Amino acid sequence: MVSGKWLKLVKSLQIKKYRQLHQCFLVEGTKSVLELLDSHLVIEVLFGTDTFLRQHIRTRSDISFEYHPASDDELARMGSFQTNNSVLAVVQMPRQHPLRIEKGEYALALDGIQDPGNLGTILRIADWYGLKKIFCSEDTADLYNPKVISSSMGSFMRVSTWYGDLGVHFETMQNIPILGAFLEGENVHQYTFPDSGIIVTGNESKGIRTDLHAYISDRVHIPRYGGAESLNAGIATAIICDNLRRTKKV
């Protein structure tokens, strides 16, 4: 049985201020936790069903963290999944490091992506297309929100993020092309991608904030062939990345 102290602590990690207080976040579900065990991230404590612990923890010789058996009901009460969860890990937040763009490298910048599901999807897209760094404005959804972690399908372990003022950051990167989607931009099907760059994705309804427009050196647009007014932020990001990788491989 999981003690009341643990139940309360783990449950609190669904809320950002407690994640910041404890500098920890939750990773839930067998698939993500198995990837986590082989990652560089540090697990504080793990709760799993007897079956999970027997199959995946007790058989390993490299486990140096605390773990406890938990019932399905306890896991459902502690975590954000409604049902069918067999494991939950409390993980230390890695310290934020400054991210630099190397020669030949591409990164994403997210300007106010609000929806945790969208952020998770964008992490997965970055990871699919081999982009390893994401700059996030301070008002972008929190990476450690359980919905972001779960919708990223493990990609949060392979992509580094940095949160801060994008304008200040772009100031320091004046020799790197900064790409943004604008209606009057160049057709992305014809655009020649520079050797390295940062692809900026704007807020779901407002797009890229005006303050940042001056930093966008390359305006592109995704050509439209029908009646929809817009594409969602994740879709637009994926299409720009796909067009990038046609010509600039990793």
Add this chain to the structure above:
Amino acid sequence: MVSGKWLKLVKSLQIKKYRQLHQCFLVEGTKSVLELLDSHLVIEVLFGTDTFLRQHIRTRSDISFEYHPASDDELARMGSFQTNNSVLAVVQMPRQHPLRIEKGEYALALDGIQDPGNLGTILRIADWYGLKKIFCSEDTADLYNPKVISSSMGSFMRVSTWYGDLGVHFETMQNIPILGAFLEGENVHQYTFPDSGIIVTGNESKGIRTDLHAYISDRVHIPRYGGAESLNAGIATAIICDNLRRTKKV
């Protein structure tokens, strides 16, 4: 004040069996309803705030449906939006017609897309890329689910859908190329799209069901450059459509 009879009827349309019983569905929000007023769809009844009715209904001479003022609170109780809704329309479901693929035309087929938000996003993608027809398996989310309608951002009015057995349907279309994403498929960046075709998108976790594999004449894959295991169904559909439109314009 909206009568109890209306409140109950409208609220019931959030549930599929009542939508089928009444052959009606809900369209909510100013932007979608304004598009609806200029579409071919038939409105049964409309509920709006006084401001909405004054600005958008009473000024028009072509209104032939019943409409009633409703308070913010009544609109919140009747509809699926939590807050900030100023209008809600009850709309007749159009009759389902068989969809044919014309020469030079592309369509989508959805094989068990479960999530209403994904279906709405895919409608928007089809509409953006000028694909006007979507074939849906019977277990695909219901087009008339309020979440589908709202996440389609009006695209449900410009794209025709058909629900039925995809296998039976594909049987009747043997001269039309049927494309599906498979890991061992041809790289979509190099693939030459035929003149017309149907792009099949599989279920979010299981992909295209085995029974349908025999009908897929053209297997393509989206090249991956990083660590993510998969892309979500909407993203993959968008990328295939974008690659299609580079070479086959509408």
